[in-house]
Amino acid sequence: MSFLRSLARPQFLVSRPSQILWRARPRPTFNRSSNVLFSVAASRYLSHRKDSAPERSEGTFNSEAQKKAPPPQNIPFKHGEEEKPLADQTKSAPNPSPEQPSRKVEERKPITKEQLLARANNVISRLGIRFKWLLKKSNRPLNTDDYSALFSWLMVGNALVLILGTTTFVSLLIFVFNTVFAQEFVARKLGEFITKNSNLTVTFEHAIVPGWSDGKISFKKCFVSRRPKLSKRFLKGSQAEAFAKSMDKSDRMTEEAVDDGNYTQFDLTIEEVNISLSFSKWVNGTGIVDTMEMKGIRGVVDRTHVHWDPDDDATNYKNVYQVGDFEFNSFRMEDVLFTLLQPNNFRPFEVAIYNCELARLRKHWLFYDFLNANNMSGAYDNALFTVHKRQRLNDFEEVSNDQKASAKQLYKRVNRLRVDSLNIDHLNTGLEGPFGWISSGKVDMIGDVMVPEDVKELNVSEIVGIIAASIQKEATRYRNPEVNQKKQDHFTRLTNDNTTSSDVSKYLVLDLTIRLNNVRASVPFKAPELSYVNYALIRPIVAYINSRNAFIEVTSRVVKNIKDFSGSWTIYDSLLMDDISEEVYDSFVDYVADDEARLVRMRKVAFWSIQLLVQVIVFGLGALA
Numbered sequence: 001m002s003f004l005r006s007l008a009r010p011q012f013l014v015s016r017p018s019q020i021l022w023r024a025r026p027r028p029t030f031n032r033s034s035n036v037l038f039s040v041a042a043s044r045y046l047s048h049r050k051d052s053a054p055e056r057s058e059g060t061f062n063s064e065a066q067k068k069a070p071p072p073q074n075i076p077f078k079h080g081e082e083e084k085p086l087a088d089q090t091k092s093a094p095n096p097s098p099e100q101p102s103r104k105v106e107e108r109k110p111i112t113k114e115q116l117l118a119r120a121n122n123v124i125s126r127l128g129i130r131f132k133w134l135l136k137k138s139n140r141p142l143n144t145d146d147y148s149a150l151f152s153w154l155m156v157g158n159a160l161v162l163i164l165g166t167t168t169f170v171s172l173l174i175f176v177f178n179t180v181f182a183q184e185f186v187a188r189k190l191g192e193f194i195t196k197n198s199n200l201t202v203t204f205e206h207a208i209v210p211g212w213s214d215g216k217i218s219f220k221k222c223f224v225s226r227r228p229k230l231s232k233r234f235l236k237g238s239q240a241e242a243f244a245k246s247m248d249k250s251d252r253m254t255e256e257a258v259d260d261g262n263y264t265q266f267d268l269t270i271e272e273v274n275i276s277l278s279f280s281k282w283v284n285g286t287g288i289v290d291t292m293e294m295k296g297i298r299g300v301v302d303r304t305h306v307h308w309d310p311d312d313d314a315t316n317y318k319n320v321y322q323v324g325d326f327e328f329n330s331f332r333m334e335d336v337l338f339t340l341l342q343p344n345n346f347r348p349f350e351v352a353i354y355n356c357e358l359a360r361l362r363k364h365w366l367f368y369d370f371l372n373a374n375n376m377s378g379a380y381d382n383a384l385f386t387v388h389k390r391q392r393l394n395d396f397e398e399v400s401n402d403q404k405a406s407a408k409q410l411y412k413r414v415n416r417l418r419v420d421s422l423n424i425d426h427l428n429t430g431l432e433g434p435f436g437w438i439s440s441g442k443v444d445m446i447g448d449v450m451v452p453e454d455v456k457e458l459n460v461s462e463i464v465g466i467i468a469a470s471i472q473k474e475a476t477r478y479r480n481p482e483v484n485q486k487k488q489d490h491f492t493r494l495t496n497d498n499t500t501s502s503d504v505s506k507y508l509v510l511d512l513t514i515r516l517n518n519v520r521a522s523v524p525f526k527a528p529e530l531s532y533v534n535y536a537l538i539r540p541i542v543a544y545i546n547s548r549n550a551f552i553e554v555t556s557r558v559v560k561n562i563k564d565f566s567g568s569w570t571i572y573d574s575l576l577m578d579d580i581s582e583e584v585y586d587s588f589v590d591y592v593a594d595d596e597a598r599l600v601r602m603r604k605v606a607f608w609s610i611q612l613l614v615q616v617i618v619f620g621l622g623a624l625a
Contacts, residue, residue, distance in 0.1 A: 170277055202224055223268070224269075227261075264301060268298070268300075273293070275292050277290060290329055300339050303343055318573050328360060333353055333356040334356075337352045344429070351378070380422065383421050385418065418447075427443065441518050449510055508562055512557070513553065515551055523538060540596070544591055556587055
């Protein structure tokens with residue numbers, strides 16, 4: 001019997017707390033007669049264990065589950081068939097334990113972030129848990145879908161930051177990559193990108209710093225040079241080394257055979273340059289720089305290498321528009337001082353700009369944008385100049401709506417240009433007009449530049465009257481038949497577009513007042529080849545200028561087509577100086593004519609007076625006789 005009990009005794013193995021596995025030793029095959037004895041012995045043993053067995057710990061097996069577990073059933077089998085092990089019978093039997101489903105439900109409850117953080121034992125694991133919970137709300141490992149989603153999110157986020165905040169994006173890149181070892185690399189690449197369309201050598205002494213306070217990128221202590229022997233580079237070094245290298249004559253390149261240096265050369269040091277970038281402007285082809293601010297400019301601007309053919313036309317040197325030409329939405333300069341060297345052994349002089357504020361600055365409309373500056377002041381060869389918005393007396397008066405409608409301005413804005421005590425040699429050098437005949441003296445100029453506003457808000461009749469008067473004056477202007485016309489005259493440039501009342505906004509009006517102080521003139525050695533100059537009037541004009549010891553005031557109005565300023569950078573290639581010379585010549589002709597008429601009147605008055613005196617004398621002698 002003890003042998004049978006040992007064979008029928010089950011062994012318990014617990015793989016997990018909620019499940020009990022029964023395993024029995026394999027029994028030898030019995031015949032049919034011994035099967036009955038085995039079943040009876042097994043039933044008695046199990047019933048005895050059920051009543052007398054003590055409760056065991058949960059680590060071994062669950063006592064309640066053991067008490068309620070059914071005993072192994074006595075399954076009959078045929079003779080010769082091997083009996084199934086008891087473990088197989090217990091495995092196939094269902095588990096009627098009521099605690100099993102509740103424990104499975106408890107295991108299926110989602111785990112919380114607090115539980116994961118409680119299990120973490122260091123800061124790095126906690127950061128990993130928080131990062132995963134932020135992305136996935138779980139702690140499961142990252143898979144391919146998670147990596148692809150994260151990569152897509154980073155790409156789209158960076159693209160949005162680049163489009164919406166280009167300056168911020170570039171500032172972050174500079175802040176990340178602008179380390180001690182990568183400063184030269186970052187500065188060189190960024191400098192080459194900014195000066196892509198220029199033949200400049202740019203050197204910086206300090207690192208590029210993102211300006212987080214004002215949202216701009218700052219360049220500290222820059223050196224900018226343009227010389228024919230230098231190529232386009234952006235290097236790191238001091239300003240003194242860069243200037244010495246630019247003036248080194250031994251550093252000649254083969255480019256000198258092609259580049260003759262017939263352009264304005266300069267060596268400038270800039271204390272600070274602040275720029276902001278715009279991705280939309282770069283896409284539109286107007287340059288990536290949105291706003292620019294420069295402070296503390298010093299240096300030399302050298303034009304001694306500039307030469308030109310006397311028969312050449314200044315309009316041949318206008319800027320040709322290219323995609324990518326800069327267009328700044330805001331431009332500022334402060335504390336600018338440089339020495340200007342002019343060709344033909346002209347004396348060096350200094351140019352200073354105290355402050356300059358432009359609403360916009362475009363490469364293709366450079367001179368036109370400076371004429372429309374919001375505020376600009378400085379000194380040109382110790383002659384103060386200012387550009388500002390003109391103030392009127394009624395600007396501060398209270399005016400009713402009806403009066404405002406009746407007194408509607410013809411122009412969007414009126415800019416006042418003023419230059420005081422400018423040496424006349426800046427105007428007579430290289431000119432053949434009346435300014436070229438004046439040898440000494442000073443000049444004061446006051447000009448009101450009027451840019452028309454939108455066509456829908458214009459008083460078209462008055463604007464057309466101004467333009468028609470200018471065209472009529474140009475049509476009746478004297479033309480010298482002995483002079484071949486080298487370029488289009490003012491009348492042709494005014495009427496070449498067949499302008500009607502619907503496009504009068506294409507014209508710019510300049511009311512100019514020139515005051516010549518203590519000037520002296522001389523007859524030119526060679527007759528000027530100007531179509532509007534009458535050779536017979538040169539000597540009377542020179543005599544009239546020399547006869548005025550105090551001042552001569554010339555008032556004129558210049559009407560120009562705005563297309564003349566397209567691509568112009570100076571007063572010469574825009575032909576504004578030629579138009580002013582024509583108007584000044586006409587004024588001198590009128591003054592000479594008035595002076596001649598006055599002399600004729602004085603002669604007539606003198607003759608009449610002498611005649612009257614003679615008559616009185618004759619009558620007196622007759623009375624005495």
